[in-house]
Amino acid sequence: MYQYDQYDQQLVEERVAQFRDQVRRRVAGELTEEEFLPLRLQNGLYYQRHAYMLRVAVPYGMLASKQLRMLAHIARTYDRGYGHFTTRQNIQFNWMDLERVPDALADLASVQMHAIQTSGNCVRNTTTDQFAGVAPDEYVDPRPLAEILRQWSTFHPEFAFLPRKFKIAFSAAETDRAVVQMHDIGIYAYRNDAGQLRLRIMAGGGLGRTPILGSIIKEDLPWEHMLTYVEAAIRVYNRYGRRDNKYKARIKILVKAIGPEKFAEETEAEWQHSKDGPGTITQAEFDRVAAFFQPPAYDKLPDTDAGFEKHLLEEKAFAQWVRRNVRGHKVPGYASVTLSTKPGISSPPGDATDKQMEQVADWADKYGFGELRVAHEQNLILPDVKKRDLYALWQEARAAGFATANIGLLTDIIACPGGDFCSLANAKSIPIALAIQQRFDDLDFVHDLGDLSLNISGCINACGHHHVGNIGVLGVDKDGEEWYQVTLGGAQGNDSAIGKVIGPSFKAEEMPDVVSRVIDVFVENRVDGETFIETFKRIGLAPFKERVYADKASKAEATA
Template structure:
């Protein structure tokens, strides 16, 4: 993965010193509250319902084990012993003290980490496929490009005070696992007829209170021109985005108001002036970045590993289930990627304790070349596991609580922190997730349902991505009471769709039984091999609606 040189390190160290000074001046009353707000936000610090919340950047989801151990250390020293994996692959702490944050940032900087631009109206973390570099369907590894863009976006002087937050994601594979169509800018690596590398660029996607699927505005931006092209988009947005109404300030509103075609033209006019400038990438820089993501030194795995696994599978049903749900094919023969489930029943989805973080680091050192990835579904990935170690790894995962064989099932829910922690939330989300996990805890039933995403948000800001869940649950406030709206038919990926609201909302107690009715309706009406989403699209919304309100 990418390693800082002395300049990268100096820039992060400078940032720590700057924020230490800003915090001191704030605590001394020399900076007004509203002026400190964007300064702390752009260092990841929110003030939440119960305490400040600190969001640490995990660039495109990549961590080494030294960094994971530092995250554990921070959880122990400055927090209540746990951390939370977010839907944008970052890590959050819910209980830091404001005056400790400069020290936390200094600890992070010591392992090449930071919380720069993880919040605020600026360019946020670039997210990508958690299986980058190992996925079978990969066209191009997105990580070198993500790192190029990360550096370009870090303290970009022109775009630190945008109309609103700005999120980008990059995908390098045939199927999109980075949800690029629901980002302000989504990029898909591609090649043209001449075999040159470039990007398809989609603009104006997003969730929140106005969910929109992004529009394609350029089908091939050559790799060398990507930074100037992004700069052109951001400049058009910075100058023309709505600054009067924060609910109309995202780029999706501008793109929709202008029309994608007119927006693309404006960008092209701006790009004309920027294209070919010094910001054009050099072949050397692209190569330099690629050199940080080489094909690892995989070892030869004995061909008997497969037959051994098969015989262990037949002996151990739980191992068989775990292999089926929690592993992914790997491009290197003899290897697989595995998902560490952070969704055991009774734990808020994505939460992980300091001890577990240390244990994950140990697992990664022992089994996966010392690297860990976070996923936007709030799990973690060991990307490079040799098949002859799988049984041992599974046993370790079981002991540590990461072996829930439920990845991709109903129980692998995406869920925001909700009203238990977040000051924006209209309703709690974690207790809903837990009630559903408890109701649907039978593995055979979950497997029979097949791939099914259930996403829960505690308010319309949609941090739990409810619009793109096959089933979405949205917390709403009705006269001071918590109610839940259910939506169906959302999907992420290259054919992303937005979920449609079923009808009037339900009380929290009603949610599990309504979900059960919907699932029964699916089971009763599906045809062989059909997934929930396929059945929904075939049978239709009204049919499910009738079942829910029957």
């Protein structure tokens, strides 16, 4: 993985010193909260419902084991013993003491980490496929280009004060696991018929108040022009994006207003000023960065292992875990493992304790090459595990509460921190997630349902990506009370889709029953092992809506 040079390290350390002085001035009353606000946001520090929240950047979701141990140290020393992994592949700490934040940032800097540009109207953390570099279906390892994007966007002077926040996602596999269509700019790398690396550029995606899937603005961009073309697109947005209304300031609103064709035309015209200029990526520069992402020293192993196969046959729980949490690898004899942070009612989705983080770091060293990943679904990935070690890893992960065999299933719920922490939230997310997980605690039944995503957001900002969940739940405020709106039919990946609102919202205590009714309709109408989204596409919204509200009316009549 990428290692800081002296300039990277100096930059981060100087930012820590600068923020330390800004905090001192705020505590001393030399800065008002209004003056301090943009300064703290530049360092990923929010003030939420109860305390400050620090969001730490995890570039393209990639961590070294020593970095995860440092995150465990931050959780234990400066927070309340846990952290929350996000849908942007970052981590958040929800109980930070302002005066101690500079010390936490200094500790992070010691392992080449920071919180720069995890907030504010700037280019945020670039995200990518959690299986980048090891996925059998990828056309190219996207991490070198993602790192080049990170270096280019960090402290970019022209894009420090955009109309609104700006998010870029990068995918380079047959299956899009980075949800590129729902980002401000999505980059999809592929190889053309001649074997040349090309980039498909999408713009104008985003969720939130107005969910929109991105549109293709450039189909076959040579990779060398990635920076100059993306820069041209952001310049167009910076010039024409609205600044008078923050709810209409995202690039998706601009692209929708003028149309994708016009936006592409404007970008193309702007690009002519920088095309083939200094921002063009040379082969030498690509090779320099790519050298940090060379494959580790894999052993030459047979693709199968007798001990592994024996455990599969003899232990149902292990086989179940392998089926859902273990993925193929491009190197024979290896696999990638997803550690679920969704054990059910014992822990909120995405949370990990300091002890758990240290255990995962130990496994990364013991069973891999000291590396791990954060997934968009808020889980953790060990990318390089020998098949012969899977059973031993499973036993340790199960003892640590990290081996729930539910990846991609109903109880692998994505959820933001919601109203328990976030001052923007209209309603709580965590209790709803836990109630649904408790209702569906029969893992065999959940496995029988197959692939099915359920995403929960506590407000319209959609940090839980509810719009692209097969079942989406959005917290809304009704006269000071917490209610929940349900959408169905959302999807991410190659066939991304925005879910459709099923009807009027529900009270918190109704939500497990609502989800149960939706599942009942699915099970009754399912044909030949269809997934939920396949059944939904075939029968439409109406049967689900009819069942949910008919049952609700019957229940209300019975209790009247």
